[in-house]
Amino acid sequence: MPASAPSHEPAPVPTPAPTPASRPRAHEDHLRALGLPMMIAPSARLRDLLPRCAGFAAGLAVFGMAVAALDRSNDLAVAFLEEFGIDDDPTRPDLFAASEPIIELLALAIALAVAAPVLGWLTGKVARRVPRAAAFAVGLGSLLALVVVPVVVFSSQDGPTLGDTLLAAALVLVGTYAGVGSLVRWSARRVRRELGTMGPMVARVLPILMLAVLFLFFSAEIWQVMVALSWPRTVAVIGVMVALTVLLVGITTRDDIRHELQQWSTDTPLRPAERVNVLLVPVLATLIQAALFAALVFAFFVFLGWIAVPEATEARWTFGAGDNPDGLLLGLPFSVTLVRVALTLAAFSALNLAAAAASDPAHHTRFVRPMIDEVVRGLDAREAYRAARLRSAARGGAAPRRGDEERRRQLRQRG
Incomplete structure (x- = not known):
């Protein structure tokens, strides 16, 4: 009986892993459930x-x-x-x-x-x-x-x-x-899964982050900066931090994946599209974590500003230049400046979370390593899928392609 999974690993994917003797279609469905559709053979995707x-x-x-x-x-x-x-x-x-x-x-x-x-x-x-x-x-x-x-x-x-x-x-x-x-269906399932496991991450990251960010939130300077920004400039500032978050997550995840691929042995190297897919899965999972965390921080600061920063205080901080909500924000009990400040701090918090995943070994082990383990399971699922395709081709008498005879010989040697 296989050993039980470590406690830090996430819940298994909804679709059970097929057995090595399963038909190729079962393996294809499993790869799609893992978020690895590019692992499926191009001929099968065309079919x-x-x-x-x-x-x-x-x-x-x-x-x-x-x-x-x-x-x-x-x-x-x-x-x-x-x-x-x-x-x-x-x-x-x-x-x-x-x-x-x-x-x-x-x-x-x-x-x-x-x-x-x-x-x-x-x-x-x-x-x-x-x-x-x-x-x-x-x-x-x-x-x-x-x-x-x-x-x-x-x-x-x-x-x-x-x-x-x-x-x-x-x-x-x-x-x-x-x-x-x-990938969209996998992302939706991942969002549901992350919503159920946000508690440990919030309890670990949010208090430390608040020590630094709370002082910035109650600083008059950030309110004076944000009240003078138009919405296009606000979106541009947030976009810069989002781009930095994606870049940081992509670089650190690429290094982790490269290390895993160096230790993975296979007689059929990954195609370029497969390499992109293998990298994209943990990057998306980390970005989903960061986006959910940013949404929580945004809601927290909007609520905190609503109860702790009255209109008179905001007017003194912004020299009376505050603006009332209009458009989509019409009728809400907080100002546009508060929304801009909360959005900026939420984007900064997501960047901080990505930096913690790259620099903090404990955070990396607790929240990032399970995603890398999923990629490793995906690589094993790819090998099982290719073996199932070879068996199916051998039973159907299909003409083997270049390199298939060698893989069949190795498969017969393995049992």
């Missing part, structure tokens, strides 16, 4: 290309119909205002009856927008469960709908052209071949 893109293409086609309905209701609303105006006139017809088509189109647009992801999910499920010929037909039909439907349903001149929809279909095909959908 499943149309069925796997069916759901997303169908959802986009329905969403295009929703946007078309919204665009049509906007055209009718403009024509309605031009014809009837906005002044009260007892002689004109019933305004509700005249505006009824606009309301119906708005309701249709909302219904289609809600139905788009549901229909896409159902189409994807159907394409994966029906026979291959039917799945191919479903995928092809979904792509044709994505190309044709938006061009047909838009009535105004600013609608998408056939070239636009063809480009959208090409992007769907390229994204499906590259495994973007599998």
